[in-house]
Amino acid sequence: MKLLLVEDDRIVRITVRDALEEAGYEVVDHIDGTSALRAVESTPFDIVLTDVRLPGVSGIDLFHRLREIQPAARVLLMTAFADTDDAVAVMRDGARDYIAKPFEMDELLLRLGRVRQDLEFRKQMEAGGKTANGPHRHSIRGTSPSAKRLLERVAAAAAADVNVLITGETGTGKDLCAQTVHERGHRAGKPFLAVNCAAIPENLLESELFGHERGAFTGADRRRVGRFEAANGGTLFLDEIGELSLGSQVKLLRVIETSTFEPLGSSRSTTVDVRIIAATNRDLSAAIEKGVFRKDLFYRLNVIDIQTPPLRERRADIPLLVSEFLAEIAARQGRSVPALDPCAVAALATHDYPGNVRELIHALERAVATAGGGVIHLEHLPRELATSTACECAASQALPGDELEPLASAAAQFEQQYVQRVLEKVGGHRGRAAAVLGISRKNLWLRLREGAK
Numbered sequence: 001m002k003l004l005l006v007e008d009d010r011i012v013r014i015t016v017r018d019a020l021e022e023a024g025y026e027v028v029d030h031i032d033g034t035s036a037l038r039a040v041e042s043t044p045f046d047i048v049l050t051d052v053r054l055p056g057v058s059g060i061d062l063f064h065r066l067r068e069i070q071p072a073a074r075v076l077l078m079t080a081f082a083d084t085d086d087a088v089a090v091m092r093d094g095a096r097d098y099i100a101k102p103f104e105m106d107e108l109l110l111r112l113g114r115v116r117q118d119l120e121f122r123k124q125m126e127a128g129g130k131t132a133n134g135p136h137r138h139s140i141r142g143t144s145p146s147a148k149r150l151l152e153r154v155a156a157a158a159a160a161d162v163n164v165l166i167t168g169e170t171g172t173g174k175d176l177c178a179q180t181v182h183e184r185g186h187r188a189g190k191p192f193l194a195v196n197c198a199a200i201p202e203n204l205l206e207s208e209l210f211g212h213e214r215g216a217f218t219g220a221d222r223r224r225v226g227r228f229e230a231a232n233g234g235t236l237f238l239d240e241i242g243e244l245s246l247g248s249q250v251k252l253l254r255v256i257e258t259s260t261f262e263p264l265g266s267s268r269s270t271t272v273d274v275r276i277i278a279a280t281n282r283d284l285s286a287a288i289e290k291g292v293f294r295k296d297l298f299y300r301l302n303v304i305d306i307q308t309p310p311l312r313e314r315r316a317d318i319p320l321l322v323s324e325f326l327a328e329i330a331a332r333q334g335r336s337v338p339a340l341d342p343c344a345v346a347a348l349a350t351h352d353y354p355g356n357v358r359e360l361i362h363a364l365e366r367a368v369a370t371a372g373g374g375v376i377h378l379e380h381l382p383r384e385l386a387t388s389t390a391c392e393c394a395a396s397q398a399l400p401g402d403e404l405e406p407l408a409s410a411a412a413q414f415e416q417q418y419v420q421r422v423l424e425k426v427g428g429h430r431g432r433a434a435a436v437l438g439i440s441r442k443n444l445w446l447r448l449r450e451g452a453k
Contacts, residue, residue, distance in 0.1 A: 001116055002043075005029040006036040006050035006059065007078065016049070019105050020112070024332045033057030040066055040073075046119055047112065051078045063095055074115045078103070097193065098230075107199075114179060114194065140176060141324060142317035145440050146309040150177070157304045158184035163256070165241075165301045166279040168308030171358030174279040175239065177306055182235040187275060190234030193227050197248075198240035205248055207264055210255075216265025228261060232272045241301065242282035242293060253297045276301065311353040311360065316439045318349055321357065325364050335373045343378045347385045349418060419447055 003025045007013040013029055020027045028043070030036040034056035040048070048066060052059040063075050077098040096115050099108055140151055157164045158181045166174045175194070182192045200208050207216075211226030227236060244252065255261045256276065260269045278301045287293035311318070322340075330337045340348070344367070353359050367380040378386050419437065426432040434444045 001046045001119070002026045002028070003047040003049060003112075004036060004039060004045045006031075006033060006048070006054060006062065008032055008051065008054055016105075016108070019109065020049075023109055023112075025112075031055075033059065033062045036062055037065055040069055044070060045073050047115055048073055048075045049078065049112070050075065053080065074119060076111060076115060097191070107196075111194070114175075114192070140173060140180060141321060142314055143320065144314040144316040145443070146314040147317055150306070150309060153304075153306045154180050155184070157181045157306060160304060161186050161275060162303040163275065163301050164277045164304045164306060165284075165298075166277065166306045166308060167284070168279075168281065169310050169356055170281050171353075171356035172308035172310055173357055174281075174308050175237070177308060178235075178237045178239075178277040178279060181277060181306075182237075182275075185235075185275075187234050191231045192235045192237065193231040194237040194239060195227055196239045198243040202245055202248070205244075206251065209252070210261045210263050212264035213266045216263075224263075226261075226263060228255060228272050228274055229263075229270055231274050233274075235275045235277055238276060238278045240280060241278040242280035242284055242287060244293075246292070246294065249294045249297050253294065253300060256297075256300045311356045315349070315437055316443070318360075321360060322348055322364065325361055326368065329361075329365050329368045333368055335368060338368060338371055338374065338376050340376045341378070344376050344381060347378060347381055351385045416447070419444070 001024075003020060005013065005017055005020065005027055007016065007029070008031050010031075013031070017027050017029050025047075028039060028045070030039060033050075033054040036048075036050065036054075037057050039045075040062075048062070050059040050062055054062070057065075059077055063077070066073055066075060074096045076096050079098050079100050097111050099111060140147065140154065142148075142150075154177055164178075164181055166177050168174055178194075179192060182188065195208060197205070207224060207226065209226050209228055211224045211229055214223050238252075251261075255272075259273065260271045262269055284293050284298055288295050288298060327337050348360075348363070355362070363382050363385055366382055367376045370380045371377070419433070422437055423430070423433045430441055430444055434441045437444065439447075
């Protein structure tokens with residue numbers, strides 16, 4: 001994905017460019033707005049990451065010119081503390097997001113990642129792309145019963161303009177669910193802003209959410225616009241909502257109930273229209289029992305609930321996920337899609353994935369990189385997968401003459417063997433076998449019938 005970086009500070013520009021290139025972006029960088037403007041007049045870009053204050057043409061002027069030349073490009077602004085009002089103003093005109101300096105590189109990459117997902121989603125839509133799950137392209141993939149239930153729940157949440165609570169283990173795609181709900185809902189095209197409640201110190205969280213006036217506290221020499229105001233008309237994604245203190249929960253509850261708030265140091269009420277999607281990997285019912293999470297806030301957030309299933313409960317999706325992720329990772333690394341030997345297939349198919357889909361992606365990224373464009377063997381996978389007991393089974397089933405097959409064929413062969421092993425473990429009880437495999441009894445029956453041919 002082609003990205004234009006415009007930053008006059010040499011150290012910041014080099015640091016950000018290196019991190020972006022490491023993350024797989026094709027970066028073109030410029031030191032001032034004038035040369036950047038010439039670049040956008042001659043070269044198409046997917047994303048423009050620009051400072052607001054620049055020599056010559058400002059970042060704001062560059063944004064407005066870009067709207068005319070390349071309306072499909074997404075713009076993310078880097079702002080000094082004093083320029084956040086300008087950034088919020090252009091967000092209302094179509095800028096995708098802003099990030100205040102100084103910022104953490106992980107936070108910048110996270111926000112750019114959401115922009116990239118949004119672009120891929122819209123390109124697929126414009127191309128008329130369809131998937132087995134419907135006319136839209138989802139970030140959520142899979143055909144297992146668990147994946148289908150998740151997709152149905154996401155579709156229901158997207159159709160209803162109400163608050164949503166997403167729960168599930170780390171790495172199950174709660175952030176992707178939130179963005180999919182937003183993109184398929186009535187607020188698509190409006191701001192989608194994310195706040196990691198666990199990453200912001202308690203004494204800064206209120207300012208981050210509600211903003212503050214000049215002089216509200218020591219060091220507040222400028223007015224700051226909060227995330228609620230910046231997200232007006234769109235969606236505010238509150239990740240790790242279970243980490244909020246009780247004091248912050250009270251303030252959040254009031255905004256949800258009244259749609260109004262007062263920035264720190266101000267007596268003026270600001271009214272907003274914001275849909276809240278919250279996410280957590282904590283058991284909020286248990287937190288309520290312990291008195292560390294408010295029951296009334298829980299009910300306000302949990303109008304529609306979405307539970308993201310762990311990967312171990314949707315093993316039937318692993319071959320599909322491996323195939324699609326391998327293709328994406330290989331393309332990003334500039335390599336052809338690699339084959340996997342039977343032992344690697346077995347390890348990938350039987351691992352429990354405590355880190356869920358995120359762990360699978362990281363394992364495949366490592367494998368593609370360390371295999372150097374060749375066949376992926378067991379030693380190319382992370383150690384926790386390479387020590388899987390399934391490897392012994394796979395090694396004993398190696399193909400004659402060390403021949404290699406495409407992933408789909410190798411996975412299908414192993415899948416049949418694994419289904420039979422599970423049936424043996426549960427004494428032939430198909431209901432229990434289906435539960436262990438994470439598939440329906442009908443799906444199990446179809447797989448057994450296919451294997452008998």
